[in-house]
Amino acid sequence: MERAQGRGIPCAITSGMACVHFGVAATTKDCDVLCQAEKSDEFRALIAETELRGLLPHYRGHISPPLDARWMRGGWTSHFTWKTRPEETCLDIFSVAPRGSSAWEQQLQGIYARFNVVAEMKRTNREKDWPFATSLGGQMLLEGDLSGWLHLYDLEVMRQALRTAELPAQLHATRPVLSLAPFTDTLRAKRALMAERMFWSELDEIRVRIYQKHLRPYVTAVRRASAGHRDLGVAAAHEIRIECAARHLPQSPMRDYGIDRLIAEARENVGVTMGHDVLAWLPAAEGNFHGL
Amino acid sequence: MNAPSMPSPLVPLTPARRRRLRQIMREYHARAFGAELARINFLPEKRRKQAVAEMIDHARSKGVVLSRPALGVTP
Numbered sequence: 063m064e065r066a067q068g069r070g071i072p073c074a075i076t077s078g079m080a081c082v083h084f085g086v087a088a089t090t091k092d093c094d095v096l097c098q099a100e101k102s103d104e105f106r107a108l109i110a111e112t113e114l115r116g117l118l119p120h121y122r123g124h125i126s127p128p129l130d131a132r133w134m135r136g137g138w139t140s141h142f143t144w145k146t147r148p149e150e151t152c153l154d155i156f157s158v159a160p161r162g163s164s165a166w167e168q169q170l171q172g173i174y175a176r177f178n179v180v181a182e183m184k185r186t187n188r189e190k191d192w193p194f195a196t197s198l199g200g201q202m203l204l205e206g207d208l209s210g211w212l213h214l215y216d217l218e219v220m221r222q223a224l225r226t227a228e229l230p231a232q233l234h235a236t237r238p239v240l241s242l243a244p245f246t247d248t249l250r251a252k253r254a255l256m257a258e259r260m261f262w263s264e265l266d267e268i269r270v271r272i273y274q275k276h277l278r279p280y281v282t283a284v285r286r287a288s289a290g291h292r293d294l295g296v297a298a299a300h301e302i303r304i305e306c307a308a309r310h311l312p313q314s315p316m317r318d319y320g321i322d323r324l325i326a327e328a329r330e331n332v333g334v335t336m337g338h339d340v341l342a343w344l345p346a347a348e349g350n351f352h353g354l
Numbered sequence: 355m356n357a358p359s360m361p362s363p364l365v366p367l368t369p370a371r372r373r374r375l376r377q378i379m380r381e382y383h384a385r386a387f388g389a390e391l392a393r394i395n396f397l398p399e400k401r402r403k404q405a406v407a408e409m410i411d412h413a414r415s416k417g418v419v420l421s422r423p424a425l426g427v428t429p
Contacts, residue, residue: 086387154424205364222378274425
């Protein structure tokens with residue numbers, strides 16, 4: 063990361079490794095990296111020449127989309143691996159921070175993405191990710207950043223934190239659940255928080271489905287074009303992937319699908335499951351597709 | 355449209371409030387991640403990263419696979 067930043071490539075470590083850095087242990091050895099789409103070629107060249115324990119990297123499997131600005135700015139993720147032992151070393155690269163509400167390039171802390179970028183990315187459809195978001199929100203409050211309130215999803219923490227950190231009223235517009243402070247109506251607050259988490263989870267599930275739909279023909283095409291070789295050098299594999307992606311991967315699947323449609327479907331799913339009265343507590347979310 | 359969560363002006367907590375909030379978060383970490391991870395999470399940075407590396411090595415030595423599958427899209 064330091065070498066990439068030294069070459070003028072805006073990039074940052076995020077997700078699990080950033081969490082470890084910020085004091086929330088995660089047992090991942092995969093490294094998730096944000097890289098500005100426009101610098102994809104430079105970053106790919108740097109990866110291609112970077113040895114790890116004497117090994118050069120490869121694109122990971124046949125599924126990885128190319129690390130190319132055209133697809134990266136549409137929200138695709140590109141995967142690389144160094145076949146180290148006992149386990150491979152994996153690098154996942156993306157240019158659009160999922161659920162990001164602002165430009166991550168402007169929110170770096172050394173080689174890491176800042177708390178809020180990582181916390182927004184943790185609003186996934188995986189149960190295990192939510193405690194990371196709350197913990198990062200707590201860290202932000204500890205540092206005096208009151209926008210940490212946007213990332214707390216545990217009622218007990220929220221209730222107790224009110225006695226230590228001010229909750230600015232202007233955050234209510236971004237996160238309506240916060241207007242339930244002081245959160246003394248326990249069942250109502252719990253229900254609102256459940257609805258909120260379910261909403262982000264639904265958004266994520268639909269979003270992943272949109273991308274995965276296009277991957278099956280792409281994987282088949284890459285496999286065929288690679289003649290079964292998984293270990294082609296980055297340059298050779300890249301050419302094949304570009305050719306296959308041009309035929310099978312839309313460059314902006316989310317935009318094609320429609321952000322408004324995506325949000326409406328996630329809201330409807332929450333309404334049907336939990337009752338339409340909870341929709342009032344859901345965030346607008348239109349601002350959480352920054353960069354797409 | 356959501357307001358962007360750009361870094362906002364910092365409002366430093368008093369030492370007493372900071373201690374209290376740290377305790378609240380420590381208790382939360384114990385509830386959410388378990389006592390051992392909570393202990394590790396509140397270690398100084400160098401020791402924390404070392405403890406996480408040891409934990410990962412131990413898990414691997416017991417056959418735990420920690421890599422995620424490549425999906426082509428990040429959840």
